[in-house]
Amino acid sequence: MIRTENLCKSYGKFEALKNLNLTVDKGTVYGFIGPNGAGKSTTMQILATLLKPTSGRAWVGNLDVVEQADEVRRIIGYMPDFFGVYDNLTSLEYLEFYAACYGIHKHLRRKIGLELLELVGLAEKQDTYVDSLSRGMKQRLGLARTLVHDPELLILDEPASGLDPRARIEFREILKELRVMGKTIMISSHILPELASLCDVIGVMDQGELVASGSVEEITAHARQGRTLEIRVLGGLEEAKEYLETSPQVLSVHLEQEKILAKVSGDESVQVELLSGLVSRNIPVVRFSETSMNIEDVFLQVTRDSQGGKEHESIAATVE
């Protein structure tokens, strides 16, 4: 459904996207995560025909987003990260207006509008002026708007930002419904847990590059490949760090306040070895445990590693 080939976008000298290669299959829900400024919105704007790539190409449903922009617009529904509404329209009129923009016949507009308001749970707000809706309601109305022409692909840029936890859950339910309807959905977020339960595939972006992509399990499994040990000592922090850094099984050591976080490879016998090593050096260990990684740690790790630059190639390589 979506394919990009060495997609690049520069703003002046700054390269926001660097040779992005991305594939999203039809019918999947693709979660796009990454820290601020990673280039998620830029990618989505290019796919939505709003931005011209500096070089490289991109296709949506086998249509080139630059050459066949008109045809692409017909099959996508795009929701920007920030969008305004016309203050003089009611919710229903708002949807009818965009339906008209897509050339939908006059008699169908109202019906489509009502159905969509029903879908996003705004049925009782149909006569409310759009600017008096709450932020979350506007967001839901925005989602309804992306659907007026029944597109095959939805490109949603941080649709859940600014929503309270309950609204997020409701939003997720709506997206699940859309997935059942067979739509391909590309959704961006900074918050991985929000996406984890929803997405079939996740792509992690950082500094204009795709640093990891795969199913949620794959990414988590990969990040866990080296397990992380959390070690707390009462003294001899430097000494402990030095020892850990010299052991061959330890991949990396981070100091976090009073804790040492060590990423190690191998099985549990390695842990035993390291613990006895620390104890034999008379380092007062108070805590020695394997951290259980939740999905947020995975996100932090994947993006932090790529910032370190040291390991991100290996990550990209193994996950691909």
Added chain:
Amino acid sequence: MNRLRQLWSNPVLAKEFQWRMRAKKTPWIIFFYLFIMGGIILSFLFLFKKSQNWFDPNESIYLFTGLSLVQLMMLAFVIPGITAGLVSGERERQTLPILLTTTLSSSKIVLSKWVASLSFMVLLIIASLPLYIIVFLFGGISPDHVVKVFGHFFVTMIFLGSMGIFFSSLIKRTGLATVMAYVTVALIGIGLLIALYLILTIHYSLHPPVQSPASAPVIAEILAGLHPGITLIYAMYSDFDFGGLKPVINLYDFYLVTYSVLSVLLLIGSVYFLSPVRFKVWKWVFRPKNKEIKAS
């Protein structure tokens, strides 16, 4: 014809109309427009009638021209104000990206906004017609004068509207776009006059007029032909000259043609700066050519 009907059923156009008619300031704009125009023309009439109690047809033309010049100035004041925000306002409201991802083309968006604002101007002019009727009642104005004046208004409106939209599309901020539009209006309205005055003064000092029917320098004629006020006066008075120098070219026709061409260019420019994937415009411009090639 079919295209025209498509444009009329355009949702952006419909919404612009609806918005303009629902807006609270619309009646005020109409009111002030008529108030100022009526005020000027009635006080003018009043002063005239005081000195003499009959009206001569020449003075009637004088009044008609004066009224039309006032109307022209009003257009120059109002149109940039209502058109310079059409695209940038949409951008500032953050509704433009969404509009651009719909299947509406950039040219349709620009054209429908343009048509909507011009329709409003036509409404203003129609509302001012009763003032003209007062002048007509004194007689002495031929249908030819009327046609010429309204032709002039029409082209001027089209140009001012296109220019407002152009700046609105080119410049991201409505404020700056509005300023640029008014600066352009001032350059045309006042700048041209000053330039013309300087050129004629220099010309006179270099070539003191010997006989009456001498011709003006070409550059002066071009500058005069670009000035809305001068061309309007030219159209009203067949014996128009620059203090003894008779223009060779038809200033009125020159004005209509130049500003029509400029309007088209400005509209194409607006579409160009609006469309996100810019070179698409070139495809749009060259499309008729391609069709011809295919057909032959």
